[in-house]
Amino acid sequence: MMECWVVLGDGGRVTLPETVRWEFCYGTGVPCDSFFVRCLWESGQERLMSQACRFYARWEGEQVFTGVVDEFACVCGGEGLYLEVSGRGMAALLLDNEAMPAQYQLATRADIVADHVAPYGIETVGGWALPAVSGFTVASGVSEWSVVHEFACYHGGVVPRFDRLGRLILDGHGDDGGSLRLSDGLAVTGWEYREERHGVLSQVAVRRRSSWDTQWVSDPQFLAEGGSARRVVTVPNTTGSAAMRYSGDYQLRASRSSRVRLTVTAAGAFLAWPGQLVRVELSGCGANGLYRVAQTETACGPEGLSTTLVLGQPDSMI
Structure with a gap:
């Protein structure tokens, strides 16, 4: 009920x-x-x-x-x-509020939470391993969510999200929820497998603003599949080589995050949650395997209870 x-x-x-x-x-x-x-x-x-x-x-x-x-x-x-x-x-509170422009000499997890999350009464969980970021800048006109996302995802490799209790989670998706098995016995009513190449990057060039020193990061698999989409990213002169490579790798991972999508609809409510692993074993489906839930839609209407899961690759940035 x-x-x-x-x-x-x-x-x-x-x-x-x-x-x-x-x-x-x-x-x-x-x-x-x-x-x-x-x-x-x-x-x-x-x-x-x-x-x-x-x-x-x-x-x-x-x-x-x-x-x-x-x-x-x-x-x-x-x-x-x-x-x-x-x-x-609760992410709406961070999306709807514009951040005050700021320049941090060294931005820590505590700084970001205190300045951009806590004022809205939002509880934050995890993120203690996120690295401090030197010279972190909050530009004019960006939302509080953009600040949190840039700090956690771009610099720390963690996609921030909210749980069902309205808490901001700054840890990566674990496998604590266990793996759900989607098979013919689960009253699956339909599925769709889709791959999208548009928007997926094959190569990123990261170069310093004045010196033009350049780091190249590539996606060998996409290149082998005939992919060709390059981006050039300009970073401050103070950016180290490791940070430059990470910046390029982030762009590659973000671009391919939604390349593969398997959408499955089944009877029942709240079958799985975003981040949870799902093993698909459907007869007549050539895309069976292990996926991670990117989106969940569950509804109750005239036709009863139903859940639609949008699944992505298990190692993708969902």
């Missing part, structure tokens, strides 16, 4: 009536997680939701969503009177 409630701006809590339809979408990064619920409603309470700012959902006793209320509507029609609420995950 789905339980939903909202928290008002004054701290009050409103438990939503029985849900008749809901959709939850989870991923990593941008676009952030999102939700939509439709509930039965009572006449005369149309303004009750005006102060709603946070949304929570629990499925069979487990919390499955924490987020920000973006919109609500009270609708009266042929299906009766009902309430619709939609919004996004």
